[in-house]
Amino acid sequence: MTDARIPIRRALLSVSDKTGVADLARRLSAAGVELVSTGGTARLLRDEGLAVRDVSDLTGFPEVMDGRVKTLHPGVHGGLLADRSKPEHLSAMEAHGIAPIDLLVVNLYPFERALASGADDATMVENIDIGGPAMIRAAAKNHALVAVVTDPEDYEVILGAIGNGGTSLEERRRLAGIAYGRTAQYDQMIATWFAKQAGEAPRRIGMAGRLAQTLRYGENPHQDAAAYTDGTNRPGVLTAEQVQGKALSYNNLNDTDAAYELVAELPRDRAAVAIIKHANPCGAAVGATIAEAYEAALRCDPVSAFGGIVALNRPLDGPTAEMITGIFTEVVIAPGADEAARAAFAKKKNLRLLVTDALPDPDQHGMLLKPIAGGFLFQDKDTRRVSADELKVVTKRQPTDEEMADLLFAFTIAKHVKSNAIVYAKNGSTVGVGAGQMSRLDSTRIAAIKSEDAALASKLKEPLVKGSVVASDAFFPFADGLLAAAAAGATAVIQPGGSIRDDEVIEAADKEGLAMVFTGVRHFRH
Known part of the structure; x- marks a missing residue:
């Protein structure tokens, strides 16, 4: 030849x-x-x-x-x-x-x-x-x-x-x-x-994608990496227009995707903001305006938000852009940005602004692959969502309407937190997040400690976790995690249920005067 x-x-x-x-x-x-x-x-x-x-x-x-x-x-x-x-x-x-x-x-x-x-x-x-x-x-x-x-x-x-x-x-x-x-x-x-x-798993499977960009490196400088599109043109980080800023890294892409998928699942009838750090939310909130939602999300953990990713479910406006530039932020992704916002970001040359024409559909199915020795694991994307009419109140006290709204909000956030996940929420905002711990009790304690730290940073009289609700991505295997949440100031609990010790946990909730609901749905995220 x-x-x-x-x-x-x-x-x-x-x-x-x-x-x-x-x-x-x-x-x-x-x-x-x-x-x-x-x-x-x-x-x-x-x-x-x-x-x-x-x-x-x-x-x-x-x-x-x-x-x-x-x-x-x-x-x-x-x-x-x-x-x-x-x-x-x-x-x-x-x-x-x-x-x-x-x-x-x-x-x-x-x-x-x-x-x-x-x-x-x-x-x-x-x-x-x-x-x-x-x-x-x-x-x-x-x-x-x-x-x-x-x-x-x-x-x-x-x-x-x-x-x-x-x-x-x-x-x-x-x-x-x-x-x-x-x-x-x-x-x-x-x-x-x-x-x-x-209705079955494919007998043979392979990766299907098209090269979108070759990346400088992967999670670490010694790892090669690239990004691929899957042909579905789903709104998100790979289909967004990058208005400004340097090239996105592997970690930027991963975290921005996590942020946009989370914010897309929050109520569309209210402005919503999610702040992500290392693929975990360090703050998320809904509000009357994007600026209000951002301020509430940032209050949850302003220290971790430094160098984070911000996702919005509304077009970015000037006032919110000015607030975001108040701390070092890696990436902002939103379904649009007005001229005032673009002008504010133009002063921060390294801040990446990504603009999409829509939010991703949280109900759109997809597949997830995870390499393991000798092959890989395959599963459907977790598109399951819980509604109020599915919840089962298992305690003597019923949650109030305000608590019920916060319980559903907190459980939605917990779905996007690495297991073991604990999320405290109050008035449509996260006020404490515990992620990725081997013990659910530790996640509960860490989330409360971070709430205390945030209160000190914002010079509040008491941690925002006081009077909050708490969500767990899986059941409490013992009553200790629930009791730690009550000690931190939580008044209501949402969890899947299904533990052999459910009766003990329910009894402990009743003794503490907590309202608790079971979802029957678990959201492990590894």
């Missing part, structure tokens, strides 16, 4: 995403390349005034079955797969009237987009491309002679090759690798969808 350049004399173009294809075709045609195309792509090119040969001219067979069968023919695959260095292949081409194809430009039916839109089964099936992957794989296999392009961003490679004697082996080999990566991703998404339809 030599590194000789292969001139492009005939190109087959058949694309679903028509971005840039007309310009590519125009440049190819101007260079004397014969254009062959199908369906909508052919119509588009003809509308552009270009001479286009229908693929049926190559095959001698019309497109049939609503376009399901058009390129699955020796006239196409022979032109892509023929090894022109072999006399027997050349003889077969001549005998059967098969014309060589030097360039294949194909992208696939938008299965990912249909999946993200929640399309019905019939629509999903119609968005499974058959001829496209077959042609891509054929051309990529024969990359010694054929160039294959599956992505508009690689059109520049072809445009550069036109005036340079054709494509090089190095270019064709690289494009072949990209092509096989695309078909692997495509098939993986389809296989996973079929498994979900069958």
